[in-house]
Amino acid sequence: MSLESYTAFMQIVEQGSVSAAARVLGVPRPTVSRRLSRLEERVGQRLVQRGGREVVITRAGHALYEQIKGPVAELHAAERALADSGITPSGLLKIAISPLLAPQLTSMLLDFQLDHPEVSLEIITETRFADLGAEGFDVAIRGGRLRNPDLIQRKVATLGVGVYASPEYLDRYGWPQVPRDLSRHQLLRGYDANDRPRNKWPLRGGGAVDVTGSFVTNDRILLRSAAVAGRGIALLSDAHALPVGTALMPILRESVGTQIGLHVVYPERAMLPARARAFIDAAVKFFAAWTPTTEV
Numbered sequence: 001m002s003l004e005s006y007t008a009f010m011q012i013v014e015q016g017s018v019s020a021a022a023r024v025l026g027v028p029r030p031t032v033s034r035r036l037s038r039l040e041e042r043v044g045q046r047l048v049q050r051g052g053r054e055v056v057i058t059r060a061g062h063a064l065y066e067q068i069k070g071p072v073a074e075l076h077a078a079e080r081a082l083a084d085s086g087i088t089p090s091g092l093l094k095i096a097i098s099p100l101l102a103p104q105l106t107s108m109l110l111d112f113q114l115d116h117p118e119v120s121l122e123i124i125t126e127t128r129f130a131d132l133g134a135e136g137f138d139v140a141i142r143g144g145r146l147r148n149p150d151l152i153q154r155k156v157a158t159l160g161v162g163v164y165a166s167p168e169y170l171d172r173y174g175w176p177q178v179p180r181d182l183s184r185h186q187l188l189r190g191y192d193a194n195d196r197p198r199n200k201w202p203l204r205g206g207g208a209v210d211v212t213g214s215f216v217t218n219d220r221i222l223l224r225s226a227a228v229a230g231r232g233i234a235l236l237s238d239a240h241a242l243p244v245g246t247a248l249m250p251i252l253r254e255s256v257g258t259q260i261g262l263h264v265v266y267p268e269r270a271m272l273p274a275r276a277r278a279f280i281d282a283a284v285k286f287f288a289a290w291t292p293t294t295e296v
Contacts, residue, residue, distance in 0.1 A: 002035075002038075003072065003075055004035055005035040005036070005038050005039040005042075006039065006068050006072050007025070007035075007072060008021060008025065008031075008032045008035035008036055008039075009035070009036055009039050009047060009048075009061075009064070009065070009068075010065060010068065010069060010072055011024050011025055011032075012032070012036060012048060012055060012057075013057055013061065013062075013065045016054050016055065017054050017055055018032050018033055018036070018050075018055065026152065027152065036048060043060070043064065045058070045060040046058050046060065046061075047060055047061035047064060048061055087274045088116075088118055088274070089116045089118065089119050089273075089274040089275040089277075089278040090116075090118035090119060090274070090275060091118075091119065091120065091273065091275055092119075092120045092122060092275075093119050093120065093121055093122070093138050093139070093273075093275045093276065093279055094122045094124070094136055094137045094138050095109075095121065095122070095123050095124070095137065095138065095139055095140065095141070095279070096124050096125075096126045096132070096135075096137045096139075096140035096141075096142070097123065097124075097125060097126070097140065097141045097142070098125065098126065098141070098142060098143070098220065099125035099126070099219075099220070099221050100220050100221055100224070100237075100239075100240040101141065101143075101239075101240075102123070102125050104239070104290075105141070105286075108282065108283065108286040109121065109123065111282075112278075112279060112282045115282070116275065116278055119275045119278070119279075124137070126140075126142075129142060132151060132265065132266070132267050138266065138267075138273065138275070138276045138279070139264060139265065139266040139276055139279055139280060139283075140264075140265045140266070141156075141262070141263070141264055141265070141283060142262070142263060142265060143159055143237065143260045143261065143262045143263070144193055144260050144261075151265050151266065151267060152265065152266055152267070153263040153264070153265045154263060154264045154265075154280065154284065155261045155262070155263050156262055156263065156264055156283060156284055156287035156288075156290075157261070157262040157287045157290060158259050158260070158261055158262070159237045159238060159239055159259065159260050159261075159262055160237065160238040160239075160257065160259055161202070161235065161236070161237050161238065161257050161258050161259065161260055162235070162236070162238060162241070162250050162251075162252075162253060162256065162257035163182075163201065163233055163234070163235055163236075163250070163251050163252050163253075163256045163257060164227055164233070164234055164235075164236050164241045164248040164249065164250055164251065165227060165230075165232070165233040165234070165248065165249055165251055166227060166228055166229070166230045166248055166249070167247070167249055168230040169186075169227075169230040169231070169232065169233070170249060170251070172230070173185060173186070175251060176233070176251055176252055178252075178255065179203060179209040179252060179255050179256055180209070182201075182209060182211060182233065182252075182256075183210075183212075185232065185233050186213060186214075186215075186231065186232035186233065187211050187212065187213035187215075187232055187233050187234075188213060188215045188217075188223055188226050188227055188231060188232040188233065188234040189211060189212075189213045189215065189216045189217075189234075189235075190216075190217065190218065190220060190223050190234070190235065191216075191217075191218040195218070197216045198211065198235070199211060199212070201235050201256055202256070202257065202258040203255060203256060204254065204255055204256065204257055204258065205255070209256065213232065215231065215232060220236070220240060223236070224236055224240055224241065224248075227241075227248055228248060233251065235256075235257075236248070237260065238250075262287070264280055264283045264284065266280065
């Protein structure tokens with residue numbers, strides 16, 4: 001039985017609820033629930049009675065808590081001592097990032113390797129969300145909604161999302177004045193968070209506007225390139241809508257669009273490799289001072 005299961009159980013006892021334990025541990029609530037269930041299966045007894053906002057610890061749960069709280073605390077202390085022992089980050093670090101974001105991160109990636117010469121970087125640009133665990137990634141930098149509850153995410157920036165078109169397209173077809181005007185335009189559609197072609201674009205006041213169009217792609221570079229080429233209107237993040245040489249024009253700025261979080265994402269583990277911890281710290285520091293450039 002893993003240390004995480006015992007730790008989750010201890011935090012449930014000490015915090016009084018699964019949700020509070022999840023906040024303390026910095027993991028999703030379903031992860032804490034699964035760890036508790038595995039521990040109960042292991043010991044063959046119900047440790048916690050679920051129901052309502054708070055939980056009730058059973059007699060068996062109280063007995064187990066008293067037996068494990070000392071040893072578990074000692075194990076965590078040993079882990080912290082090892083993590084802080086000055087181990088030099090080394091080995092292969094496999095990172096997944098968006099191809100549109102990659103140029104923005106070049107300086108950070110190169111500086112990281114200069115600072116950690118014993119770390120080998122393997123950087124994969126992804127037009128989809130790679131399965132970090134199954135595909136062997138240590139960390140990813142990605143925007144949008146986290147869909148895997150077993151991953152840890154640290155928000156490092158907020159990106160605006162809006163509707164853009166090239167000056168050539170707008171000169172030819174005119175400027176939409178209100179969201180319903182989009183139905184008369186050529187719309188370039190990307191994929192949504194469920195990996196399906198978008199059929200709605202978000203409205204800033206809530207809700208969405210229906211969209212259709214004969215050009216659909218899951219590749220955001222291709223989507224932006226089509227907009228730059230004057231083929232239609234696209235929903236793009238503001239950081240990605242600034243191509244080199246040719247400006248895209250924001251339209252319907254006050255009515256169509258949203259904001260998304262940019263996150264450093266990594267698999268939930270008892271102990272992250274030193275190389276991964278070092279990279280996460282470097283990424284958080286970089287984004288704290290980050291301003292998107294036009295070189296994307």
